[in-house]
Amino acid sequence: DIVMTQSPDSLTVSLGERATINCKSSQSVLYRSNNKNYLGWYQQKPGQPPKLLISWASTRESGVPDRFRGSGSGTDFTLTISSLQAEDVAVYYCQQYYSTPQTFGQGTKVEIK
Amino acid sequence: QVHLVQSGAEVKKPGASVKVSCKASGYTFNIYEMHWMRQAPGQRPEWMGWVNGGNGNTKYSQKFQDRVTITRDTSASTAYMELSSLRYEDTAVYYCARGRTAFGVVIADHWGQGTLVTVSS
Numbered sequence: 001d002i003v004m005t006q007s008p009d010s011l012t013v014s015l016g017e018r019a020t021i022n023c024k025s026s027q028s029v030l031y032r033s034n035n036k037n038y039l040g041w042y043q044q045k046p047g048q049p050p051k052l053l054i055s056w057a058s059t060r061e062s063g064v065p066d067r068f069r070g071s072g073s074g075t076d077f078t079l080t081i082s083s084l085q086a087e088d089v090a091v092y093y094c095q096q097y098y099s100t101p102q103t104f105g106q107g108t109k110v111e112i113k
Numbered sequence: 114q115v116h117l118v119q120s121g122a123e124v125k126k127p128g129a130s131v132k133v134s135c136k137a138s139g140y141t142f143n144i145y146e147m148h149w150m151r152q153a154p155g156q157r158p159e160w161m162g163w164v165n166g167g168n169g170n171t172k173y174s175q176k177f178q179d180r181v182t183i184t185r186d187t188s189a190s191t192a193y194m195e196l197s198s199l200r201y202e203d204t205a206v207y208y209c210a211r212g213r214t215a216f217g218v219v220i221a222d223h224w225g226q227g228t229l230v231t232v233s234s
Binding site for chain 1: 157158159160172175176208216218219220221222223225226
């Protein structure tokens with residue numbers, strides 16, 4: 001199974017400041033024949049199901065604010081929230097769908113300073 | 114809009130089985146897969162498997178292969194997940210999630226509200 005490891009486990013950021021979450025996979029999730037990274041990012045607020053924010057490492061889902069940006073390739077990925085808003089308080093998970101079982105990182109909790 | 118409504122919370126004894134339903138609306142059920150995931154308290158989500166809404170083909174995680182059965186009823190736009198031989202460590206919130214197929218993989222793009230399954234004697 002591909003192991004997904006996120007850092008940090010938690011993050012406290014002031015309103016309007018940048019939040020950066022890292023995700024590392026135990027093997028590459030880049031499929032070379034189509035040059036796509038099989039990596040998604042989810043946001044989970046308390047008491048709610050996860051919400052898909054970004055697929056293919058950097059493609060925002062419809063309706064996701066452009067302050068959310070995904071980047072990276074191969075085994076190292078980053079989710080950046082450019083200007084943290086109060087409604088962004090949540091746990092964020094990366095997930096690989098390169099192979100089954102699809103696996104998630106342990107999550108990064110983002111809070112307001 | 115896509116809407117997935119799951120059945121209510123369950124309390125089961127060890128060794129019993131549980132069956133959770135997921136009724137879909139807002140899209141054409143039989144051209145998407147349906148994932149099932151679970152999330153134990155304070156833990157990351159865990160993928161269990163999926164069913165093809167059209168032909169009923171399934172793919173399961175090896176971890177659950179011997180205990181899980183995922184089915185669907187296209188006439189009711191509903192998917193089901195049955196987990197047998199329940200253990201205390203199966204206590205979790207179980208989610209269905211619509212599976213969007215692209216580039217040979219199935220991405221979970223819309224999730225149900227979750228069903229809490231508690232295993233307790």
